[in-house]
Amino acid sequence: MKWLYGFLVLVVGFISFQHIGVTDSLLSYDINSPEVKEIASKFSMQGHADHDISTCSTKQTYYNEIAELLNEGKTKAEIFDYYLSMYGEEGLRVPKKEGFSLLAWTTPFMVLTIAGVGLFIGVGNMINKQEAKELVSPEKNEEDAVEAEITSSFIDEERKKMF
Numbered sequence: 326m327k328w329l330y331g332f333l334v335l336v337v338g339f340i341s342f343q344h345i346g347v348t349d350s351l352l353s354y355d356i357n358s359p360e361v362k363e364i365a366s367k368f369s370m371q372g373h374a375d376h377d378i379s380t381c382s383t384k385q386t387y388y389n390e391i392a393e394l395l396n397e398g399k400t401k402a403e404i405f406d407y408y409l410s411m412y413g414e415e416g417l418r419v420p421k422k423e424g425f426s427l428l429a430w431t432t433p434f435m436v437l438t439i440a441g442v443g444l445f446i447g448v449g450n451m452i453n454k455q456e457a458k459e460l461v462s463p464e465k466n467e468e469d470a471v472e473a474e475i476t477s478s479f480i481d482e483e484r485k486k487m488f
Contacts, residue, residue, distance in 0.1 A: 354395040356388035364391050364404055369418050 354361055356378065365388055368374065373383040394404050408416055420426040 354392045356385070356392055358392065358395070360395060360401070361388055361391050364395075364401055367405065367418060368408055368412075368416055371412075371416075374418055 365384075366374075368387065370384055370387045373381050373387075376384050378384050378388060391404060394407070399407070414420055414426060420430060
């Protein structure tokens, strides 16, 4: 009967131990931990982020460092700030969405959009002016047709002389 009470105390103690969060500090993180992968996915790893972890020593080094920092008790934000202070914004896969970075990433798209709209409006205006000219002077069209006929007859006569 004592062993049954002892067993129940162990089970209750284990369950309560899990609920108070003490097990989180006892976890050991390695390079395959989802937390490590989540944090590492935010960094460019000096251009090695898309490489395979089994063959890339740089990527392995990053993953091992992140796992060590997590095992030391650092939070995700602290690790992010650590790498950000070491490599700057160039070390991130995606730039921050604030300040100069936001301006640097959005300006080219805005310029292309404005240029496209300006080009569309400019070409439209040129076409409208050309159509207006044709509608205003119908006698000029007749003169152009007569000139074209004279030119083609002259070319035909010269061609007949050659052959």
